[in-house]
Structures are given as structure tokens and as C-alpha cells.
Amino acid sequence: MPLYIKDDATAQLVAKLAKLRGVPKQDAVKLAVQDALDRAAEAVPLxxxxAALRKAHRLPPATGxxxxxxxxxxxxxxx
Structure with missing residues (x-):
């Protein structure tokens, strides 16, 4: 299924990434989208x-x- 990029600025960014990575434009788009999806999947709210840190590293009891x-x-x- 073809993907047509009709925005000149986006096409320039894709071309720049493709040149930087030394890959065809199609692979540059695939890499960029995969990187964005990976970052989104790994993003955990502060x-x-x-909460995970507090659970893993409990404070010692109060000494008074x-x-x-x-x-x-x-x-x-x-x-």
C-alpha cells in the first residue's frame, strides 16, 4: 500500500533522515515511525x-x- 507525502517540509525531513542513515526514503519513514512507537510504548508517567521507586525502596520506620x-x-x- 503506497504512502504519498504531499507536504514538502515532511518530504525534506524524510530525505534528510534517509541520507543521514544511508537508507532509502521508505526505510527512513519506517525507522522514524518505529522509533516513535517504541518511545511511546516505553513512556511511563512520572x-x-x-510509585514504583517508592514501592521498591521503602523508607525505614520512624525512630522518634x-x-x-x-x-x-x-x-x-x-x-
Whole structure:
């Protein structure tokens, strides 16, 4: 099934990609579309990425200690 590109700017972009990759224009279109589909399939919303990170790396339970300047000074040996 043929695909006709009637937009000059798009045709120029396809020609530029074909020349850059050293492939025919048909393959350049196929590569570009496949790359776009792969990126779309791999795209995970930031909310979901953070949820996965929070699930994989849970925070430790609260100790009840107060983390103030004196606490951090003691940790670093600056008493």
C-alpha cells in the first residue's frame, strides 16, 4: 500500500533522515515511525515511576529522634 507525502517540509525531513542513515526514503519513514512507537510504548508517567521507586525502596520506620543541628553535628563529629 503506497504512502504519498504531499507536504514538502515532511518530504525534506524524510530525505534528510534517509541520507543521514544511508537508507532509502521508505526505510527512513519506517525507522522514524518505529522509533516513535517504541518511545511511546516505553513512556511511563512520572507518577507511575515514582510509585514504583517508592514501592521498591521503602523508607525505614520512624525512630522518634529529632534531627536538628546538634544531631547532625554529633553525626559528623563536630561536638
Amino acid at each position: 507518577r507511575n515511576r515514582f 529522634k529529632v534531627a536538628d543541628k546538634a544531631f547532625f553535628d554529633e553525626l559528623s563529629g563536630e561536638v
